[in-house]
Amino acid sequence: MTSAYEPWNEARGAEIIAEHDKLEGATLVILHALQEAFGYVPEPAIPMIAAALSLSRAEVHGVFTFYHDFRHEPAGRHVLKLCRAEACQAAGGDALAARAEAKLGIALGHTTADARVTLEPIYCLGLCATAPSAMLDGRVVGRLNEARIDALVAEAQR
């Protein structure tokens, strides 16, 4: 997926910030927009947001680091998120998560050395009646079993 993102560019970053800085409470909106464009929130964007919103750099940094979603560096080409919350645990999600970790050779929260796959936990996709569930690059998959998780991992590795 990383290839679909633009490389960081200050002018483009400023343009994105300017698109949203008149909104009420714009910080999260801007952080989301930057991440959508660049795949993560580049560090130089933080003081730019602060200047645009008349906030301190510390305040923006505080918001950026509070939320799990915002990335400090680019993710792997594919992001595989495994739901690790109770409903998926009840449906056998623990074993499937361990299986995905073993297949990829990384723990949840990490990216493979070839930067192909980032494996992440997610706390509830709301697909609790078709558990266990996962999301691969925004595509949701439910009723996971060993065969399906293997297929998902293989797809992510391609």
Next chain:
Amino acid sequence: MMRIFVSRDAGAVAVGADEVALALTQAAGQRGIAIEIVRTGSRGLYWLEPLVEIATPNGRIAFGPVATADVSSLLDAMAADGPHALRLGVTDEIPWLKRQTRLTFARCGVIDPRSVADYCAHDGYKGLARALTLTSDAILADVTASGLRGRGGAGFPTGIKWKTVAQSSADRKYIVCNADEGDSGTFADRMIMEGDPLVVIEGMTIAGIAVGATSGYIYIRSEYPHAVATMNAAIQAARSCGYLGARIGGSAYSFDLEVRVGAGAYVCGEETSLLESLEGRRGIVRAKPPLPAHKGLFGRPTVINNVLSFAAIPFILAGGAKAYTDYGMGRSRGTMPIQLAGNIRHGGLFETAFGVTLGELIDDIGGGTASGRPVRAVQVGGPLGAYFPRALFDTPFDYEAFAARDGLIGHGGIVVFDDSVDMAKQARFAMEFCAVESCGKCTPCRIGSTRGVETIDKIRRGERVGENIAVVEDLCNTMKFGSLCALGGFTPYPVLSALKHFKEDFGPVPARLQAAE
């Protein structure tokens, strides 16, 4: 022309609904059969998804669960109105659906969620039409008379909340919809946003008229991209039909809405934390008072309600306050969309009047576990809800009845576990989740949860088990009474209930494994 209905709900898409819809289009094209596929929300019978329905003079006929390989034979059966192995009969006659009382979810899975015309053709905007003929006081009286209590979990009377905002004077007021449905085992908010988003919009619009607010926000969690997309599409549709914006429905009222997307912080489901987040800040919980009804978003009087609370409003305002309050038991009036999840055979959304027992829900309606093993524990009300053993299955679904047994119904999610569950591990998870998601403002939650994880680890290693259980109980007591919000305050529910009802699981691992055999 055959009219075929396939869900676009994320739960259906996750099990292949998009592929089935595509295969139907292709197969019909090859045969030269004219079909129209309407992408609806889900009926909530998730074990039958992807569910495919066809319109007939006798009502819709359902088939499911459909795989792409079934599509060819399915088209034949639909064209001939003939038999098929997956044929379930008239959808509305399916017992699981027929037993429900669908007031809030009446249209979900039936209509095209992005079509105002379809919504209006199924009684949509009748509540708003009546609200526009009423005074603010009359609207508030209806909401109060319905007995509706906040469906987010706390169960606070909605009418009182609205009245407080209506009576506050300010230059601006806000309506905020809490769609940060982070509890595992709950998906009713997601379903209604994907299946009938206009009912939420209508409910919020009525709230705006009742309290004198002209703008609102729907704060949706980022884990729900499908709900975000559908909600945005519905807002656009409502705007272009004159149901949002200036002079709503030709009246003197204005009201408009905007979707804001969360960023993966569970604590933002707590209303004051959500308001902070909407303001663009860290989701740090605010001390109450002041209540959001007095000083909410940007310091202005704010109605903040859960998705399901707003979604219940149109039915009530359409003249149903009396009908709504006729359902239920005790102080829990109306219906509750209950969500059956986890290791369950018939998982999905079951909207029914308060009062149904936990046992009926799990064994009868839910059909027991999907794994076929005995049910050992159920967690009701999300990660902050108590674990109940079979001995408590006679508990009726009612705010007070659950509270009396040291539990809570929360947002109505029930997660079923079979006998392979390790309850000490679940208790540890509850503490760990609290530690990770704590906003950090208050000490009992921030430190207590971390100490809780460490202490449960000691118990699981067999270190001074009795003494450490006493430490966990003491920690829970401190968290319960000393935390600022429900995250730290309610994490003790799963922990203490696991300890109370499944004490045999708390000890060194080998002992537990022997006990399980």
